[in-house]
Amino acid sequence: MMGDAPDRPGLSALFYRTALLLLPASLRREAGRAMESTFAEGWGAARNTGGWLGGLRYTMKEMADVVRTSVRVRLRRPARRGKQHPGGGLRGLSPLPSTSVEGVIGAIWMDLRVSARALLKRPAYLAVASLTLAGGIGANAAMFAVVNSVVLRPLAYPDADELVMVHYSLPRFGFERGPLSYHNFKALESRARGFSSIGAVASTQRTLVGQGHPRQIRGWRVSGDLFATLGVDAAVGRYLVPVDDDLRAPRVVVLSHALWVNAFGGDEGAVGTDVRLGGQRHTVVGVMPADFPPLGDEDQFWVPLALDSDEMERGSNLLQGIARLADGVDLREATADAATILADEARTWPEDADRAAVLTPRHEYVVGSVRHQLLLLMGAVGVVLLVACANVAGLSLTRGTQRAQELAVRTALGAPRGRLIRLLVSESLIVAGVGAALGAAVAVSLTRVVAGWGAAQLPRQELLSVDASALLFLTVAAGGCAVLFGVIPAFTAVRSQIGRTLKDGARTAPSHRPQALLAAAQVAMAAVLLVGAGLLGRSLALLQEEDPGFRPDGVLSAFFALPNGSPEEQIGFLDDLEGRLRFHPSVESVGVSWTLPFVPGEASTKAMRDDQLLAPRERTDLYVTPVTPGFFRAMGIAVLDGATVPGSHSADDPPVAVVNQALVDALWPGEDGVGRTFLRGGGDDPTPTRVVGVVENMRTTSLAEAAKPYAYVPFAQNVWADRAFVVVRTSGDPLVLISTLRSVVRELDPTVPIDRVATMSARIGDSLARPRLRTTLVGAFALLGALLAVLGVYGLMGLMVAGRTREIGVRMALGADRAVVRRDVVRQGLGVAAAGLAVGLIAAALFVRVVDAYLFGVDRTDPVTWVGVAVLLLSAALLALIPPARRASAVDPLVALRAE
Amino acid sequence: MTRDDPTPSDAPLTPLSHAILLALADGDLHGYNIVQEVESLSGGTLRTGTGTLYAALQRMAGDGLIADSDTLPGPDEDQRRKYYRITEAGRAAARAEAARLQRVLAIAARKDLLPGTSR
Numbered sequence A: 001m002m003g004d005a006p007d008r009p010g011l012s013a014l015f016y017r018t019a020l021l022l023l024p025a026s027l028r029r030e031a032g033r034a035m036e037s038t039f040a041e042g043w044g045a046a047r048n049t050g051g052w053l054g055g056l057r058y059t060m061k062e063m064a065d066v067v068r069t070s071v072r073v074r075l076r077r078p079a080r081r082g083k084q085h086p087g088g089g090l091r092g093l094s095p096l097p098s099t100s101v102e103g104v105i106g107a108i109w110m111d112l113r114v115s116a117r118a119l120l121k122r123p124a125y126l127a128v129a130s131l132t133l134a135g136g137i138g139a140n141a142a143m144f145a146v147v148n149s150v151v152l153r154p155l156a157y158p159d160a161d162e163l164v165m166v167h168y169s170l171p172r173f174g175f176e177r178g179p180l181s182y183h184n185f186k187a188l189e190s191r192a193r194g195f196s197s198i199g200a201v202a203s204t205q206r207t208l209v210g211q212g213h214p215r216q217i218r219g220w221r222v223s224g225d226l227f228a229t230l231g232v233d234a235a236v237g238r239y240l241v242p243v244d245d246d247l248r249a250p251r252v253v254v255l256s257h258a259l260w261v262n263a264f265g266g267d268e269g270a271v272g273t274d275v276r277l278g279g280q281r282h283t284v285v286g287v288m289p290a291d292f293p294p295l296g297d298e299d300q301f302w303v304p305l306a307l308d309s310d311e312m313e314r315g316s317n318l319l320q321g322i323a324r325l326a327d328g329v330d331l332r333e334a335t336a337d338a339a340t341i342l343a344d345e346a347r348t349w350p351e352d353a354d355r356a357a358v359l360t361p362r363h364e365y366v367v368g369s370v371r372h373q374l375l376l377l378m379g380a381v382g383v384v385l386l387v388a389c390a391n392v393a394g395l396s397l398t399r400g401t402q403r404a405q406e407l408a409v410r411t412a413l414g415a416p417r418g419r420l421i422r423l424l425v426s427e428s429l430i431v432a433g434v435g436a437a438l439g440a441a442v443a444v445s446l447t448r449v450v451a452g453w454g455a456a457q458l459p460r461q462e463l464l465s466v467d468a469s470a471l472l473f474l475t476v477a478a479g480g481c482a483v484l485f486g487v488i489p490a491f492t493a494v495r496s497q498i499g500r501t502l503k504d505g506a507r508t509a510p511s512h513r514p515q516a517l518l519a520a521a522q523v524a525m526a527a528v529l530l531v532g533a534g535l536l537g538r539s540l541a542l543l544q545e546e547d548p549g550f551r552p553d554g555v556l557s558a559f560f561a562l563p564n565g566s567p568e569e570q571i572g573f574l575d576d577l578e579g580r581l582r583f584h585p586s587v588e589s590v591g592v593s594w595t596l597p598f599v600p601g602e603a604s605t606k607a608m609r610d611d612q613l614l615a616p617r618e619r620t621d622l623y624v625t626p627v628t629p630g631f632f633r634a635m636g637i638a639v640l641d642g643a644t645v646p647g648s649h650s651a652d653d654p655p656v657a658v659v660n661q662a663l664v665d666a667l668w669p670g671e672d673g674v675g676r677t678f679l680r681g682g683g684d685d686p687t688p689t690r691v692v693g694v695v696e697n698m699r700t701t702s703l704a705e706a707a708k709p710y711a712y713v714p715f716a717q718n719v720w721a722d723r724a725f726v727v728v729r730t731s732g733d734p735l736v737l738i739s740t741l742r743s744v745v746r747e748l749d750p751t752v753p754i755d756r757v758a759t760m761s762a763r764i765g766d767s768l769a770r771p772r773l774r775t776t777l778v779g780a781f782a783l784l785g786a787l788l789a790v791l792g793v794y795g796l797m798g799l800m801v802a803g804r805t806r807e808i809g810v811r812m813a814l815g816a817d818r819a820v821v822r823r824d825v826v827r828q829g830l831g832v833a834a835a836g837l838a839v840g841l842i843a844a845a846l847f848v849r850v851v852d853a854y855l856f857g858v859d860r861t862d863p864v865t866w867v868g869v870a871v872l873l874l875s876a877a878l879l880a881l882i883p884p885a886r887r888a889s890a891v892d893p894l895v896a897l898r899a900e
Numbered sequence B: 001m002t003r004d005d006p007t008p009s010d011a012p013l014t015p016l017s018h019a020i021l022l023a024l025a026d027g028d029l030h031g032y033n034i035v036q037e038v039e040s041l042s043g044g045t046l047r048t049g050t051g052t053l054y055a056a057l058q059r060m061a062g063d064g065l066i067a068d069s070d071t072l073p074g075p076d077e078d079q080r081r082k083y084y085r086i087t088e089a090g091r092a093a094a095r096a097e098a099a100r101l102q103r104v105l106a107i108a109a110r111k112d113l114l115p116g117t118s119r
Helices: A011-020 A026-081 A101-121 A123-152 A184-193 A227-228 A257-264 A329-347 A362-402 A406-413 A417-454 A468-504 A515-544 A567-582 A632-636 A661-667 A733-750 A760-767 A768-804 A805-813 A818-854 A863-889 A894-899 B017-026 B033-040 B052-064 B088-110
Strands: A163-170 A176-177 A197-211 A212-222 A252-255 A274-277 A280-285 A301-304 A317-324 A359-360 A555-561 A587-593 A605-611 A620-627 A638-642 A656-660 A677-680 A685-696 A710-712 A723-730 A754-759 B067-068 B083-086
Touching: A011 A026, A026 B052, A101 A123, A101 A733, A101 A805, A123 A417, A123 A468, A123 A768, A163 A329, A163 A362, A176 A733, A184 A197, A184 A329, A184 A661, A197 A301, A212 A754, A212 B052, A252 A257, A252 A515, A252 A754, A274 A661, A317 A329, A329 A359, A359 A362, A362 A417, A362 A468, A362 A515, A362 A768, A362 A818, A406 A417, A417 A468, A468 B033, A468 B088, A515 A768, A515 A818, A515 A863, A555 A733, A555 A760, A567 A587, A567 A723, A567 A733, A587 A620, A587 A632, A605 A661, A620 A661, A632 A723, A656 A661, A661 A685, A661 A710, A685 A710, A723 A733, A754 A760, A760 A768, A768 A805, A768 A863, A805 A818, A805 A894, A863 B067, B017 B033, B017 B052, B017 B067, B017 B083, B017 B088, B033 B052, B067 B088, B083 B088
Parallel strands: A212 A301, A252 A280, A620 A710, A656 A685
Antiparallel strands: A163 A176, A163 A317, A163 A359, A197 A212, A197 A274, A197 A317, A252 A301, A274 A280, A555 A723, A555 A754, A587 A723, A605 A620, A605 A677, A638 A685, A656 A710, A677 A685, B067 B083
């Protein structure tokens, strides 16, 4: 069940061995291995009689026994020595615990109550410390919940780790993971020994008519073995099987759970009925379960692959493979096997010669793109928690200093040192516990916020929740914090303060060295965060200033499917649509395009000059989209040369195109493009196409990448388009036009769905959502860290001034200037901050590499960022030093000296 | 602090210590054998966790009631196994505990509190 061989405890033994670390070293040395052996035998017996559940139960019981024993053995010792402490004047502290578990719990409870009373006497410390921790712990738990839900949790397939994506690299097009052809897939299916089964998928979209409004739904064409490969059964009815995957077979469809609920009200009777999908009747044969992991961003239905003869051509690469590794085969062996088979295939099809099989674990394929960013954020928020711990440690050290007198008296009255440590530790535990409880609330609300922001940005975000493992993480983090900020200072306080304090009545200034180190450490960590955040922020700012190549303001766009009919009818529909929309008073211009910038789905092919003859792979990459003549004006794309009207050309005329400057630069660098002819296509028979106009370059997928060569062609000469985007430029608010757009389309043809309506500004904004999200988060973490660090410096200097009141008083009585006293405080404080800053900048230089992948337009050595961070931190520290400096210079020598 | 001469006045043995001594009375055993033997001697009422067992064994060895056995795990056995034997002091302690229980029994009989004799 848990990867254990049936007769060996494996994982359980590992857990048990770890638990043994709780025992005193003497017992571990003497009997640790024997205990492991006994555990293994007992586990085997439990496993034999009770199955894996029996084994699990035995493991739990044994681990609980180790925990109990570890407490008992330790308590046994002092009791057996028979020394009784009188209690040492620790009013209210429990008597020495008896060896019984009840006694221990009672003693702990008593400690906690005493500590709680002590804390409540100074509620400010409790409030500040627990709130600081709550912020740090909560942010960490929220981030962990995101990482856990999105990255760590396995996909909901049986034996999900055996599933791999099969791609074919396509260096020519810069695809690391390119699609397979039907031939490739068939060869793998019949010959690959590394796979126990393999399926193929291709994304598709269809218009669903008859269930409410006509709508465009997205789904997948899947080969017959796909569902069997994934191993997930249908929730209702059946999934698709090999006999379905045939052009002559009856048309069938499997619905997603969400579509079934939306369009069919979750009625089981829907299975067996017919729906109209993409103009054809399909029988619903099944519904997949709600937790079936989607193949892509949006899975609403699955239909058989049923490729037509064109799609089966060797040059047609449109499939992604999903395979299950055969038993005992690892990824490397399977890759080598697939590579051999595809290399065989390439021998008869030289086009594929430079390609290579690429296998990616399914889980990595789904989460790979965000894993690094999420881990980056996790690291950043972890540093914030460290800053918070250092901050609270400083507070708690300060508190220890203030209580030195009290602790010293208690020691003098006979309280054992261990008891004092217990008292201080239980105080830390209370603070950490309150911090964790508040942190849980912070985590839940932060997770909601992240889920809202990240909606379209994270894969698997539907799983996002603060679950048991997130709460466990939170508990462990809180415990770790308690150790970091509580236990170490507790030992320091008890060891260093006691003897001296009573001896000299705190006449000399106490050493603040630990506090100074903590404050400097906070500044250092804050500096690291700020450098990262600064670089990301500069990148985002530069990215936002990038010119997309069109004017997005006031432009509304929407997706629609062209009605079924002849090409002439479809062109007629486009004309009518544009005509009616243009008629509307607030509309300035209207255009239609097959693809749209910042919407996935560009189509690429190849191009070369008509006076060259190049092998396909040496030709220039070219992206093609049919457009109507109004498109350029509606988008606000500047026309550099020639006509903007490829629309007046009919299907019978020689092919023409308006191209962008990037294509002209690629084919005819430094020359005019208009009037020239290029050859379009990647095959043996490319289409000669005459350039009738040249337009400005346009960014189409990301503001961060260079514009691609584009050819805009008339719809009339490119009848393969069955869907398009309409683009409307308006003088007013573009969103007001949405209802107009819908009603115009409905009047023209009620079966045409309108979908994915958005302004172009919003589409560009969406493309920036991920950089913006990570920059915002890292920035927020950095500012939080900086704030805490500055507070740390403030607290440190406040403490120093308070501890040196007498010394300052003496100096002033001897004639020292108030300004000199002030300057001393500022100089010391800035010294600590500068030392921290120096260490932080060095650390940042070591770690800055992790944000390299997200930088745009700036180098990691960007001087603005580095100098900015230094200036920001030092001036913030300076501000924080004003109050303590004032307080120091306000010391009244008479009062200070009399206070003795 | 070994107790070479345990007397009846010594504190009573814990049920687990007594059961361990009884289990080892017939011969040397390793940990898991002891667990099983203790359970069967007590009619299934005394089930000990591994941690508890070894803590008790360590304490009893410290008190001189038991000691490491000269028996080593055989070639087919788990080499991590460790065998224990009862010492003379252990036998004496077990005997003393039995005597104490006997006295308890006698008292119980006088008070008519033995099982199966209720009025």
